[in-house]
Amino acid sequence: MFDLDATTLARLQFALNISFHILFPAITIGLAWLLLYFRVRFTTTRNEAWEYAYYFWVKIFALTFALGVVTGVTMSFQFGTNWPGFIERAGNISGPLLGYEVLTAFFIEATFLAIMLFGKDRVSNRVHLVAAALVALGTTMSAFWILSLNSWMQTPQGHEIVDGKFYAVDWFAVIFNPSFPYRLAHMTTASLLTAAFLIAGVSAGRMIRRVDGPATALVLKTGVYLAALLAPMQVLIGDMHGLNTLEHQPAKIAAIEAVWETDRGVPFTLLGWPDEERRETHFAIEIPRGSSLILTHDPNGEVRGLDEFAGRHPPVAVVFFSFRIMVGIGLLMIAVSWSAAWALRRGGVPGPLVMRALSVMTFAGWVATLAGWITTEVGRQPWIVYEALSVAEVVAPHPAGKVAGTLIAYTVLYAFLLASYILTLRYMGTKPAKSLRMLGPLPAPLVSER
């Protein structure tokens, strides 16, 4: 099963890098808009608590962004070091989309973030506001282009293949390929949810430890309401995305649902242990006719099974479990955010149990986002461009030992960085706030960070 050849190692390495990378954009895409919201609220209400919230979170944004940048630089190289065949053969499509990402997003984000961080004494509030808006726009533009490319790899169109190379025929069709609108909506919502749970979770932690400052309650409220609004929406968007996948990548859906044979009135397997060798699911807990109902909106509808895709469907167990983790966290998010919103609505503070749950779920968005990406990316296997180019065809001819060595080094480095990131956030989140500042105007000469 674990045949660690160079292709598997290259995939593991790429998976590790891109999984580690996505953690940070998953926060910054959403958090950038929240920062803009804090800034706008400060500008319109002149309530300094909003500015306080802004400066607390912009620091966390900067740290998260830096991790996103450096791991993103790694990505730009790893397309070539790990998948040279993909660049050689599909470079005419992937190159321009990545190029537009660099041009329309990276420079805007990196440059204007400097104004958000250091511009307080140097620019007017109006310029500051514009900078915050541009950074938010930049992060979203970045998501737009990279998701367009990813979606094209999932549901390619608008190209022709001549001598094994891809050529764009219709750029509009390439960019707005069938799965792109759903993936963009799903991912930006996921990012907003991740950021919402992050700010709510850190704020809840501060309130539990009684180190909260004047802005903590406001931030908690913002996070909880946003989460309560978006979590159910995400279920709807996810369902639409799933139906789109059924249309274009039926093998992926068959693996997610562990439907081994095409049938009518197929049950939905809530939990179980898919066994690919015996082609059956052990210990299955099923909802009768559930899959048919979800996928065809008809209890007797026909669902295509894995038998139709023998030899070219993804590994079943990985996709099966990652999908259920994603959905499970999504449902948990609805429960917790609604409980918290209910308490806030009634004018109180959420009870200790809900506060504890919010604090525990600080990074819940990460788990759900990663599980979702594993579902969709592993679900695309064995293709790099769906049904047009296989992963095995494009892998670099490095000896396995070389890839294994760098893989181990990356794993160690990333484990260290992840631990440092979480510990630093914890440190910042548990430092007592200097709420004295709320008594007077903000100090003019800024306190340096020592």
Added chain:
Amino acid sequence: MDAILPLVFLAIMGLSLVLYVILDGYDLGIGLLLPLASNDEKDTMIAAIGPFWDANETWLVLGVGVLLIAFPAAHALVLTSLYIPVTVMLFGLILRGVSFDFRVKAATHQKRMWNRAFAGGSLIASVAQGWMLGSYITGLAPSPVNIAFSVLIAATMPALYVVLGAGWLLLKTEGELFDKALAWGRRAMPFMGLAMLAISISTPLVSETIRKAWFSLPNFIGLLPIPLATLVAFGAVYWVLHRRYVALAGYAWIVLGGTVLMCVMAGLGLAYSLYPYIVLDRLTIWEAAAAPSSLKFVFVGVAIVLPFTIAYTIFVYRIFHGKATSLSYGQQD
């Protein structure tokens, strides 16, 4: 149009990479110099690059991006051949990038660790970049001579970055740190000079293509401005670094300016040496180029966006001009 577009993209890639070497060069250089400074000076040095380093590093992404967009065949060949140095460089860049942000936020006792990681990461990245440059110039063919050449460039690349870093500090700092920057620049200069001399002498020896491109008669005279400008710039930088009163009289910018000029000349010289190849003796620009339809599609974006990018980069450099004070992120929580 179809034949010219690859050249246009080559120019854009060259511009990005030269800008990268200059811009990330000064902040890498400051990373290299960090262990030599006192704790307070460390904060000032970090503050001097705080608003800029993110965007500086983005030029590398654009350079590699253009290589991918416009010359996919070269992208695949170069990055597969340079697998190990690229990975090492990425480790360095990751370490220094995150250390930068961690060091101001982490608890005080961890600051020393992040300072070391910042300096160490800067060193790893600069050495790896030198190694990559050396391998690239020699056509990615690892013969013993070529490896020796790569080692030479890897060992001297940090000197260039140190001079750039010192030049930046001269603009952004005053007092004791200003004097230290002068001293650091003075010490790194000979190594940088040696490196440039060694590269100029050994490049034509290592590669016959480059020898022919430079040392045939009408060419040589036409190309003379490149080495001459480099010599003049080197002399000017040397002169200012050795005369404190000149530096204090408002001419400190010559150190950075002169070094930048040397980088630009080196970039031009390299471009001339390699032309018409994108990987020396192996792959020409047109062999490696992407499909015209793809190049046209990106060119529209580049033509519209890049001027804006350069404009707002200048705008932000203007906002943060002048001497750096200690890093301040707005109010502290």
